[in-house]
Amino acid sequence: MSAAAAEGPLLQVKGLQVRYFTERGTIEASRGVTLHLDRGETLGLVGESGSGKSVTSQAILGLIREPGRIVAGDIVWKGRSLLAADGAAYARRVRGKEIALVFQDPMTSLNPVFTIGLQITEVLRHHLKLGRRAASDRAAELLDLVGISAPRQRLAQYPHELSGGMRQRALIAMALSCEPELLVADEPTTALDVTIQAQILELLGSLQQRLGLSILLITHDLGVVAALCHRVAVIYAGRIVETGRAADLFARPAHPYTMGLLRSTPRIDVVRPRLVAIDGTPPDLSHPPAGCAFHTRCPIATDACMAEAPSLVPQAGGRTVACWRAFTPAWPGEAANRRARG
Amino acid sequence: MTMMTTTTAPLVEVQNLSVHYAARGGGWLGRRIRPITAVEDVSFAIFPGETLGLVGESGSGKSTTGRAILRRIDSITGRILFRGRDITQVRGEALRRLRRHVQMIFQDPYASLNPRMTVLELVAEPLVVHGLARGEAAEPRVASLLALVGLPESAMERYPHEFSGGQRQRIGIARALALEPDFIVADEAVSALDVSIRAQIVNLLGDLQARLNLAYLFIAHDLSVVRHISHRIAIMYAGKLVELADRDAIFRQPLHPYTRALLSAILIPDPQIQQQRRRIVLTGEIPSPAAPPSGCRFHTRCAHATAKCRAEAPPFEEKTPGHFAACWAA
Numbered sequence: 001m002s003a004a005a006a007e008g009p010l011l012q013v014k015g016l017q018v019r020y021f022t023e024r025g026t027i028e029a030s031r032g033v034t035l036h037l038d039r040g041e042t043l044g045l046v047g048e049s050g051s052g053k054s055v056t057s058q059a060i061l062g063l064i065r066e067p068g069r070i071v072a073g074d075i076v077w078k079g080r081s082l083l084a085a086d087g088a089a090y091a092r093r094v095r096g097k098e099i100a101l102v103f104q105d106p107m108t109s110l111n112p113v114f115t116i117g118l119q120i121t122e123v124l125r126h127h128l129k130l131g132r133r134a135a136s137d138r139a140a141e142l143l144d145l146v147g148i149s150a151p152r153q154r155l156a157q158y159p160h161e162l163s164g165g166m167r168q169r170a171l172i173a174m175a176l177s178c179e180p181e182l183l184v185a186d187e188p189t190t191a192l193d194v195t196i197q198a199q200i201l202e203l204l205g206s207l208q209q210r211l212g213l214s215i216l217l218i219t220h221d222l223g224v225v226a227a228l229c230h231r232v233a234v235i236y237a238g239r240i241v242e243t244g245r246a247a248d249l250f251a252r253p254a255h256p257y258t259m260g261l262l263r264s265t266p267r268i269d270v271v272r273p274r275l276v277a278i279d280g281t282p283p284d285l286s287h288p289p290a291g292c293a294f295h296t297r298c299p300i301a302t303d304a305c306m307a308e309a310p311s312l313v314p315q316a317g318g319r320t321v322a323c324w325r326a327f328t329p330a331w332p333g334e335a336a337n338r339r340a341r342g
Numbered sequence: 343m344t345m346m347t348t349t350t351a352p353l354v355e356v357q358n359l360s361v362h363y364a365a366r367g368g369g370w371l372g373r374r375i376r377p378i379t380a381v382e383d384v385s386f387a388i389f390p391g392e393t394l395g396l397v398g399e400s401g402s403g404k405s406t407t408g409r410a411i412l413r414r415i416d417s418i419t420g421r422i423l424f425r426g427r428d429i430t431q432v433r434g435e436a437l438r439r440l441r442r443h444v445q446m447i448f449q450d451p452y453a454s455l456n457p458r459m460t461v462l463e464l465v466a467e468p469l470v471v472h473g474l475a476r477g478e479a480a481e482p483r484v485a486s487l488l489a490l491v492g493l494p495e496s497a498m499e500r501y502p503h504e505f506s507g508g509q510r511q512r513i514g515i516a517r518a519l520a521l522e523p524d525f526i527v528a529d530e531a532v533s534a535l536d537v538s539i540r541a542q543i544v545n546l547l548g549d550l551q552a553r554l555n556l557a558y559l560f561i562a563h564d565l566s567v568v569r570h571i572s573h574r575i576a577i578m579y580a581g582k583l584v585e586l587a588d589r590d591a592i593f594r595q596p597l598h599p600y601t602r603a604l605l606s607a608i609l610i611p612d613p614q615i616q617q618q619r620r621r622i623v624l625t626g627e628i629p630s631p632a633a634p635p636s637g638c639r640f641h642t643r644c645a646h647a648t649a650k651c652r653a654e655a656p657p658f659e660e661k662t663p664g665h666f667a668a669c670w671a672a
Contacts, residue, residue, distance in 0.1 A: 048539075164400075165627065193563065194399060194563060194565070195603060195623075195628075196627075196628075198606075198624075199623055199625075221609070222611035223616070226610060226613040227609050227616050227617070250611065250614075251612075260538060261537055261538060264538050266544070267611060268566050268608050269610055275541035275544055275545055277539075278538035281506045282536075
């Protein structure tokens, strides 16, 4: 690895635009997503259904399929484009080995007719060219690494013989098999029970520290972000609306959408008489609104917001915000809420 | 929010409810029939205008309990009382009359709404089935129901697929309200909704309760939402109730080790607070209802379990006034 490559961010997504060309029209699923991820960092990409968060991860992993297409922007890994016309071999190598994916539902991403052991050793033999015996030893080590007891016996089991939490662990073990530098985890705990979710988050946090992994965590759950992420990027209607260190962003959200999300999430440590609800629904991305896409639901939108989309502007403290009225309290009680929190 | 006094009669009473299934599974082609007790010996009461939150993880039996109370499951033992009347065995016309007063809101409103029916037909259907209105006579009633749940009158002519998830849940709620019920079982009614939309529906359920004096059994796995919406909270684990108390008592003074672990596993959307919390991470898995552990069902994951816990199931009893728990150590 050259010194120059080691200095920049591990991953950069620059102005990514993904469109789905369907019979019923063109859907602008991603409308210019920009973010970066440093080595050893956990970045949370937070958004609701249809916000473009999963499309972003699919684009990073090269999983956008027809009728979807990347129409603009770039994805840069260690300083080199994964989308460049002459970079196909590089992209293939990176995506198979250096970037790995953990899906939401471990049942559908494991093959039900093969044992856990066969599914992991297949990856090891194919990518790392290990022999049968070495692959089997390594697979047992990986299961042990993710906290699966009696790993040798587990190798002989089929996915349906494992509980949901164990399957998710097995899937994480499989993702780690080629010693990736980046783990893309798409809603990794959404399908799990609360106490099992706690186990998996604990595991991801400890793996991140022990292995120096970078994690791109895609989630709708602000609690998961608070538990695990160093930095956060909030995505709405196919665009990043703000980014920042998790502690800063939660303590002092800059974008009205982030403020609204935080105020509409019930918390077990705070009893509010009423939740702040963000009125309306996210826009239809086959006809995205002009200007800032959030203006249709934003309580403090002005004429400027309807006319022109704000770009993601750097702020103090390494933050970026795309809002004409950044840091303006947008919801009732927002200012009071901040004071109460100190 | 302690609105009930001890003198108020319960609207719904559940006494020693157990639900049994005969599950296929095990054996070649799964032909062996195994009896499964999905819910065992559950007792609680719900008062008029009250929300009882019922919380549990997969296999806890919370949804089965809700469906059993609505008499959607037959193989039950124990008693269910509605306004003091035993409804455990009612059938036919009496059951149909009962259904006017007890309704359900589902997790996935799309799956529970016939896609070929207009919103008018969907919301009017309960009225028609119960002979309360038909044809054009139902329209003003449907319009007022839609207004109640925050949908425009113009929604009447449209089909479910034309609506977003939150709007479909509003249609499901309008349908449930059509017969002016006193009691609604909401089974994971907001779980599938996005955060910003979920808050709209949670607020709506609260507003409707205040206006119509509805009682809810609010079944959910998400304790944050349950804390927000409930007056009292019941916690289930592996088919049994482990704790039941006023909302604030559950959070301030949880008595059962499972409740404590569950509370510590709930994430708080604030990194400064969340990362300093002491988490009780439970090891092991939720037991299968087909093979529940002996004694206290939580003993396989409990850090404080003793020989007694392994041998004998603790009774579900009142530890302090209004605060019930099933634990030898509580």
